[in-house]
Amino acid sequence: MSTVTSFRPRTRRNVELVLLLLAIAIVLMAYLNVGLAIDGAFPPDLIKYGFGLLVLSVGFHLVLRWRASYADPLMLPIATLLNGLGLVMIHRLDLAYGRTGSRLLEPKQLIWSALAVLIAAGVIIVLRDHRQLRRFTFTAMALGLGMLLLPLVPGIGRNINGSRIWIGIGPMSFQPGEVAKILLVIFFAGYLVQTRDVLSLVGRQFLGIALPRAQDLGPILIAWLASVGVLVFEKDLGSSLLFFGVFVAMLYVATERRSWIAIGMLLFCAGSYVAYLLFGHVQARVLLWLDPFSEKALAISDQLVKGLMGMAKGGLLGSGLGRGHPEFTYFPESDFIVPSFGEEIGLIGLFALLLLYVLLVERGLRTALGVRDGFGKLLAVGLSFSMALQCFVVVGGVTRVIPLTGLTMPFLSYGGSSLLANWSLVALLLRISDQARRPLPDSEELAAASAAHTQVVRIQ
């Protein structure tokens, strides 16, 4: 804990509180909007719901005041807003489908949100310094890979909607890939900060590309093979792309060598092409991507088409929450929650949502710039970039930029594993940002750091 001195940089915790209250106000307005649009009456749950949201997020805010007072002030309000809006959409879809009792998704999501926030607060409290995680580099790898491959274990692995990315224990089902994402980023960061000098300096030139020594390549190849394994055996294109993309990005940041990007792209393209040739489900995805309106594609699935039609109907301004028909699309509360929002809050609303993600990622990258240790930088970059890439894969998939894959939109989509993972991710970023923004004892160093490292994009 910092001591009180005459010179004390601002923690911005009050800004966070104001933004947090604003975020909750927006979410409650949206909730009210849905109630008025669908039932034409004031939704009676509103007060209970608003109170719950307030307790959770302000509780988290207080934890930050207590244990990470210099943490970034924007991340928590953004995460709260996205999480809250996701809940509103899931509630709205519950109403549209006429779900009742145990089939209601919104209460479940609310419980998962509470659990996720509690775990995130736990991360902040227990983890006093992110550098502690470096000790668990290889543990993280083992755990991460284990979780990634867990769905393949007979008995607990479940095949849902054509992808084997779920595990089920009793009535509970869980997508361990989401948590594996964070564990693998921790592993990449720990491993790369250890070997970055070797990777960027030792090695020999081959055809103009610097290749590392075979013994340094081992863990990397394992990671790559795991991601290919995910693609082939779990039929999960999205996770595979995500892991590999984050891995290449972190490798590039660690080594500052652009050749890694070239190698990564090459490997990825070759892998995708081979997968396209070998696997029918990949070919189907590509067909649905390139020509979703053809009869052949419609015979496979009209999910993408329905999502597109929903977004188109939303147009610029949207139908208004509760006034569209997102329930016409399959999985409108998970994989297709972005088209659901596009339909009801329009292009303008969707832009606002996307900008929230941009802002969140930008704060993460700024944290990476500001933090002083290599591990922290790599960790922050990895976590932020994974969030950015996941948004790209999800939104790009439903808007036909890339083939549709089965990933969830962070915070918005229905799903406990996704919420747990993303709140923990934000907790880690908050922890690192506290480290990055905390004043150094030496005021000269502090001045230098704040002058140089607060811009994400430096215009020269």
Place this chain on the structure above:
Amino acid sequence: MNKPIRRLSFIVALLFCTLLVSTTWIQFVTAKGLDNRPGNRRTLLESYSRERGAILVDGSPIAKSVPTKDDLKYVRTYPSAKLYSQVTGYYSFTYGAGGGLEGAEDSLLSGQSDKLFYRRVLDMVTGKVPSGASLELTINPKAQLAADKALGNQRGAVVALDPRTGAILAMVSHPQYNPTSLSSHNLDSVAAAWKSLNANPGRPAVNRAIAGDLYPPGSTFKLVTAAAALSSGKFTEESQIPGPATLDLPLSTTNLPTDDHQPCGPGGKTTLTHALEISCNTAFGWLGLTLGGDALRAQAAKFGFGDSLRVPMRVTPSTVPPLNAPQAAQAAIGQYDVRVTPLQMAMVSAAIANKGTVMKPYLVKDTRNSNLDVIDQSQPERLSQAITPDVAAALNRMMVTVVKSGTGTPAQISGIEVAGKTGTAQHAKGGAPHAWFVAFAPASDPKIAVAVVVEDGGNAGNEAFGGKVAAPIARAVIEAVLKP
């Protein structure tokens, strides 16, 4: 490591910019196209949630939306049941809008048309529930009913035009169906109705008047040949032309006989008027040879053959293929590969009646808003000048003799001078021929032009002949319009 982090930020910015572009592309740039895709349930639902415009004939609706208590707030009904089935088409939740005006003017009826933009803005400002535009048709209900009744249970089509404007006075195609069975909100019964409609060998969903399989015109095409002959300047109504019992066709082993295998006049000669009056095949075959295929094709094109018309439903263009000499002789009497819609033959008849000017046929007289105030009125449009007024007058006189003393006597109406031309189109060896009749009346000041086709001779079967089967139908329609 800060340099690559900054570079990575650019990549992140690029990724998100791509998403901004792709969402804009879908929700703004191509949104309208996606909305209008067939099978878009949202568009369908939206169009059901507002009152769809009615289709009116003489002020009373033949298609209207009635409020219901179920989710789809309106149900479409067709008060005249089958009578207008091919004109209105159907409006089905499952199968969309199609088959007639419901499909062709969907955007107007549903209120989505750009033509209604100003009104929509006004509705939005005044808080009025937007509704679709109504269409008042040019149809004369008496003519429609008479045509429907006269055609009876025979397959075929009747089209009647006002030759002066091109307004369609009657459009009947048999067999018919009841579009209400497709617009029901009981989707199972709709699916069953749709299945039986498409399984019906008579294909009731097809509008034979404008878009069925094209028919061979038979002798009614002799009007076009005669028009070409008179327009060439080499012939008049009284010109003597050869009309032997059999015409030798060059480059061909088949010859062209007259219907009764007798010469059409003394010494195998006849006048043009007489040739048309008795529908002399050899005389018109000889004209075809003399004028040549290109002249026939050019004359046909001036009458509108080959044009893509919308009335507003799409009309299948009628065709005369490129012809060599023997084909020209056969085409001149409406055989070989000449194919027409009944509407096209009505247009030929109407052009002759209207001093040679072809008017563009149209079905919608005006468009009205929900208060039935007229917001758009159709103006008659000139399509072409097919023949000179002089040629038209000559053909008029010739067609009068057809009804007065020739093959078309069953079309006579006391007190009204009818001009007409029969046709009997052989289309399958051994099969009964299609019976044709085209006409207009009164000959001195034509107010109606009609084309009738009865498939496979109708109830007369092999005994069919245009004058006997089709002419009475034309007469009934003309009487319905002209007799008070």
